[in-house]
Amino acid sequence: MPDTQSIVLELNQLACGYAGQPVVTGLDIHLRNGDIGCLLGPSGCGKTTILRAIAGFELVTGGEIKLNGERLSSPGRHIPPEQRRIGMVFQDYALFPHLTVHDNVAFGINRHPERKRIVEELLDLVKLTQLGKRYPHELSGGQQQRVALARALAPDPELLLLDEPFSNLDGELRRRLSGEVRDILKQRGISALLVTHDQSEAFAVSDHVGVLRDGKLQQWDSPYNLYHEPATPFVASFIGQGYFIRGQLLSPDTVQTELGVIRGNRAYKLQAGSAVDVLLRPDDIVGQDDSPLKASIVGKTFLGATTMYRLQLPTGSILEAIFPSHDDHPLGENVGIRIAADHLVVFTAQGSVNVHAQLPLEQMLDAAKPDADER
Ligand SMILES: Nc1ncnc2c1ncn2[C@@H]1O[C@H](COP(=O)(O)OP(=O)(O)OP(=O)(O)O)[C@@H](O)[C@H]1O
Numbered sequence: 001m002p003d004t005q006s007i008v009l010e011l012n013q014l015a016c017g018y019a020g021q022p023v024v025t026g027l028d029i030h031l032r033n034g035d036i037g038c039l040l041g042p043s044g045c046g047k048t049t050i051l052r053a054i055a056g057f058e059l060v061t062g063g064e065i066k067l068n069g070e071r072l073s074s075p076g077r078h079i080p081p082e083q084r085r086i087g088m089v090f091q092d093y094a095l096f097p098h099l100t101v102h103d104n105v106a107f108g109i110n111r112h113p114e115r116k117r118i119v120e121e122l123l124d125l126v127k128l129t130q131l132g133k134r135y136p137h138e139l140s141g142g143q144q145q146r147v148a149l150a151r152a153l154a155p156d157p158e159l160l161l162l163d164e165p166f167s168n169l170d171g172e173l174r175r176r177l178s179g180e181v182r183d184i185l186k187q188r189g190i191s192a193l194l195v196t197h198d199q200s201e202a203f204a205v206s207d208h209v210g211v212l213r214d215g216k217l218q219q220w221d222s223p224y225n226l227y228h229e230p231a232t233p234f235v236a237s238f239i240g241q242g243y244f245i246r247g248q249l250l251s252p253d254t255v256q257t258e259l260g261v262i263r264g265n266r267a268y269k270l271q272a273g274s275a276v277d278v279l280l281r282p283d284d285i286v287g288q289d290d291s292p293l294k295a296s297i298v299g300k301t302f303l304g305a306t307t308m309y310r311l312q313l314p315t316g317s318i319l320e321a322i323f324p325s326h327d328d329h330p331l332g333e334n335v336g337i338r339i340a341a342d343h344l345v346v347f348t349a350q351g352s353v354n355v356h357a358q359l360p361l362e363q364m365l366d367a368a369k370p371d372a373d374e375r
Pocket of ligand 1: 043045046048049197
């Protein structure tokens with residue numbers, strides 16, 4: 001059980017939808033005070049619907065939403081959005097075009113006696129002190145989003161919701177601003193829930209990430225655990241890169257595969273002899289010149305500091321491996337490899353149970369039906 005003292009946001013068995021059609025069901029999420037959470041998932045899985053229900057723009061059909069212990073939503077109970085002490089930042093900034101930067105930030109605290117000080121402090125926080133007199137159309141996209149953040153923080157909300165806040169910005173700016181926003185929220189100890197479909201953004205900004213599929217939560221965990229210890233094949237495939245190879249469980253922590261025997265650091269409850277799919281991430285495969293295990297390079301993508309190699313094993317199975325880019329190999333070369341997987345991740349084999357069959361990720365996803373993909 002979570003320590004309820006430090007929980008700011010609680011979603012308990014939350015269900016909501018539109019016109020009698022459920023979109024989200026049985027959702028349980030607990031966000032700790034000062035933490036940044038993130039909802040991540042494919043388009044249409046219900047991320048924005050959840051955020052809108054928390055903000056009070058949608059009614060809930062089951063379960064409850066609590067903020068600092070107070071029930072905001074449940075069937076038959078609905079605290080209006082303006083009474084929720086929740087701030088929102090939207091993808092399209094949603095600034096008032098006829099108000100200056102200063103007045104946009106001051107909008108929600110017009111009657112506050114310390115309004116001037118608060119606005120100045122927030123403009124300083126988002127590094128826009130010099131631009132208070134400008135109008136939104138005189139700002140870049142990144143600057144507009146900083147104003148939107150300052151405006152959302154002005155009324156001192158108990159929770160900040162951010163809906164795809166960086167998706168109108170490109171590459172480097174997006175990366176930089178998302179890092180800055182994390183620093184600002186952490187500096188002020190603000191609890192926040194972010195929605196994105198960009199995994200690297202989710203990882204860069206959040207303490208906990210919830211992976212959703214078809215309105216159901218697959219896993220709520222740290223970025224590290226989602227990557228290294230995915231709870232379902234869907235999470236394994238949705239988060240990061242990797243391939244599954246077929247294996248056979250020899251003992252609770254050991255699997256026989258075409259790459260040899262791989263031993264993990266935790267025991268699985270599956271029966272010895274079970275056919276399993278073993279997840280191998282690109283960073284689980286290490287180059288080792290004198291290794292008897294050889295793979296042929298069939299693809300290569302230069303990434304700067306590293307190079308991603310696509311490797312084919314003698315059986316035809318494909319793996320990906322990341323090597324430092326100065327460790328350069330031409331296409332067609334046979335390289336020695338070894339497995340360096342700290343966390344052995346296995347799932348009950350999907351589809352055919354031939355021990356050497358390899359499933360492409362897409363097929364894993366098809367086979368991994370939402371209710372049938374628990375380990
Ligand atoms: N106002 C609405 N009326 C009816 N159905 C809606 C409404 N808004 C969203 N939906 C449906 O609810 C489902 C979830 O939509 P939602 O916008 O929450 O998904 P999302 O995960 O945020 O997607 P995206 O990443 O594309 O923004 C979708 O099937 C969508 O078509």
